[in-house]
Amino acid sequence: METLVSIRGLTVDFDLGHRVVRVLHGVDLTIGRGQAVGLVGESGSGKSVTWLAALGLLGPRAHVGGSVTLGGEPLLGVPVRRLEAVRGRRIAMIFQDPASALNPVHRIGRQLGEALRLHRGLEGQAARAEARRLLDRVGIADAGRRLDDYPHQLSGGMNQRVMIAMALAGEPDMLVADEPTTALDATIQAQILDLLRELRRDGGMSMVLISHDLGVVAENSDRIAVMYAGRIVEEAPTADLFANPRHPYTSGLLAALPDLEGPRRRLVAIPGTVPDPAHLPPGCAFAPRCPQAIDACIRAVPPLEHVGSDHRAACIRVQTAVAA
């Protein structure tokens, strides 16, 4: 598969003034053209920061290291003008809360028109016609009239559709969807995920789906990367990851989910809490919560290595078991 985006050794340090905290510790991730990659992890695991850093959206207090390339061309450290030709145009991003991402005082049509002018140079009637087509494309009924609505006149699900329409305005190669359905009700979540699947199937667009919900990611990704404390700890094709999780954190997450059928069992909870990025434990950051941890786990950070043909895990216990 042709590589669209390649992230190598991505690090992010936040400058808090009195000290510097590293929140991303060298992330490697490859997104193929047309591929859907899911990024799962808890709050603070670095799943959103990875993409905000890659797109230069973190602001001056964040120091970003490593490399990010799009179609072979570097994205990190390039002038803002070059980056602006990529952001929204070739890589678009949608967020959890659509209402706060839209401008409350401008009509939907005007906001879509702005995106179309910036990314495709469309103006006037051409822009309005295209905006209408986009709203239609994302399943908003009566698109022509909705162009004159303000965001507060639309429901949460409709606003997320508008955000998706804006993301599509630049005809991007890749869409980064950061918890796109977390703020939505269950039946609306199903609608939006269905729409994203349909758009990907029709347009051959790549997608990165960031979520804390294993079910959402499982149903909408070809590959999954599991993040913990600023690192990818496991990465595999979706079916393989769920059938055969190798990292104890991944297996722990799966065991902690309630079942929908079969006898009720007591949930196997992961003990402890997610570590504070400023005070990570030595060695493997998951070791203090890991039922399989041994002394060697706290001596060094385990590298992300192959534990199967297309399956990587950052756990020395799994790696020694595979090598033996």
Next chain:
Amino acid sequence: MTDTPIVPPADRPLLQVRDLARAFHVRRAGGFFGRPATLHAVDGVSFDLRRGRTLGIVGESGCGKTTTARLVLGVLTPTGGRVEFEGEAVPAPGTAAWRALRRRMQMVYQDPLGALDRRIPVGQQVMEPLAIHGIGARAEWRSRALELLDAVGLGATFFARYPHELSGGQRQRIVLARALILEPSLLVCDEPISALDVSIQAQVINLLLDLQARFDLGFLFISHDLKVVRQICHEVAVMYLGRIVEQGDPDQLLVEPAHPYTQALVSAIPIAAAARRRPRLILKGDPPNPVDRPAGCSFHPRCPAATARCLVDIPALKPLPDGRLVACHVAHGEAGARPRAAA
């Protein structure tokens, strides 16, 4: 739940809710100049809850689940129906009788940080209800608070800490300790775990089950997550636009949902294991504005099975042969009957 046992008076339900209703007078869009309208947030809700049992209330935003909780606690006054707690009607909010009763019914919210005071050590906050209600001697408060911290799995070292020093899961444990220090018999939990990280949710679910067994608590458990509801609830009620549309055993509802809305909710659950996925039923549109509740069955505009009768007749919540309650003409096989209005 299929048969109705004869209930001795001593074994009466902890909570009895009958035809509970609450309407709000609102203005339609247009601010001050909007036309006045009535919003039926809760409309004819009935259920029983026993000690040591959990009733789950599920539904989407605006379905009335949180209003139901507030009515049960007496924070809101109902505009219709009644709530009996431990055999007595819940008195008007603010009265001495209500305050005395509120000791026995406590609430846990979604956001533990918002429920705690950031400037006070958490141990002080756990014992504060004892001071407010003037229970026991001051000297006993601290030891009682430490007992409760222990019961929720936090050691005495947490007593002097501040909320910002704790993780989300630990804060929710503090909130639980504070709710339980007054020895309530009913705990109303409004989305108590949805703000927590995935790896922490299971800890709190297990803790809730342990606390229920230990203190014989009745839980009214409000949630949008059917997986969690199945794990924790003995019975579940699905609400849509202020009414219960289906109520029964969680497994019954999840395996064979009878109401088309429950069917859509169940099919919308994302499932990690590919082999267990079921065909998805995607509903059209959004839930209607509760101010403009559709006539007849309020679900009919989004319902794939709606018939002519559903547009005019409000379906009654009544039992199916398997014992669960459903409010749907189609599920009861009565949709074919021509509505009288059309005859």
